[in-house]
Amino acid sequence: MIKGLIFDLDGVITDTAEYHYLAWKSLAEKLDIEIDREFNEQLKGISRMESLDLILKHSNKEKDYTEEEKVELATQKNDEYKEYIKQITPKDLLPGIDQLLKDAKAKGLGMALASASKNGPEIMKRLEIEDLFDGIVDPASLHAGKPDPEIFVKGAEILGLDTSECVGLEDAEAGVEAINAANMFSVGVGSEAAMHKADYIVKDTNELTLEKILEEAGK
Structure with a gap:
């Protein structure tokens, strides 16, 4: 689950x-x-x-x-x-993401950020979404970058969950590989060619809905 x-x-x-x-x-x-x-x-x-x-x-x-x-x-x-x-302002949230985050929060799902960017906290603050998240993985704490699974494993630890209980969302091939190596269900945003290793692929973020993600992960 x-x-x-x-x-x-x-x-x-x-x-x-x-x-x-x-x-x-x-x-x-x-x-x-x-x-x-x-x-x-x-x-x-x-x-x-x-x-x-x-x-x-x-x-x-x-x-x-x-x-x-x-x-x-x-x-x-x-x-x-x-x-x-x-x-950056909240208008810079990609299409569909605002609703996805709110739906996940309403359902009581934990959410963490797993980004290589050390500017993650500042960007989330400007997007006004930091309160929706339970935590952010500190890139400075990592021993290896993506495609190593460490950043997603730490994300699961922040949420107090096993990696098998989490879904990882990425738009980079190295990121998808990291999610898979962490034993998580992987969602890839982008072309079929670039995201072919993902468990579930969408071309754009506006195709991301919580209902569909949970449905695909439950198969």
């Missing part, structure tokens, strides 16, 4: 991917590296430092910087990103 929902943030609850892209693109330009939206798809669902490493490798510059310099570069990107997210 499903007792909890564990959500990724970007692409599931809201879409800050554009802000991430603009901030990474700005940093890359300062380093004489060119990235486009297609390349940016590789950065979804992974940590800030992993994203930076991919950008540097993209231009064979991964050995040009010390670890301290990389941390400074990642901080520069995050500072610019934080300026962008000041624009």
Whole structure:
């Protein structure tokens, strides 16, 4: 029986991917590296430092910087990103998510956030949904990023539930893999090709309803 929902943030609850892209693109330009939206798809669902490493490798510059310099570069990107997210309001909830969260709360389901973003609490505050959630997994506490299941296992622990009692919702392939590895029912938001490993796939968040998710998870 499903007792909890564990959500990724970007692409599931809201879409800050554009802000991430603009901030990474700005940093890359300062380093004489060119990235486009297609390349940016590789950065979804992974940590800030992993994203930076991919950008540097993209231009064979991964050995040009010390670890301290990389941390400074990642901080520069995050500072610019934080300026962008000041624009976020409840209107930036993706279609269908407001109703899904309210329905889950009304049914007494636990809810936790499992996002690699360290800005998760700030974004949820701006979306005015933090009171609906029972907790947020702290990305700084993780030993491994997605597709490792750790973040979803910790999400279940926050809710006091076994992973088999939870549903995980993701829009990134690495995230779906993490949910599956955690022994949870996985919901993938996106194309059939990208989400083919998910137990239940929807193209857009407006197709997400609590009734349908629980029905599919109960099969």
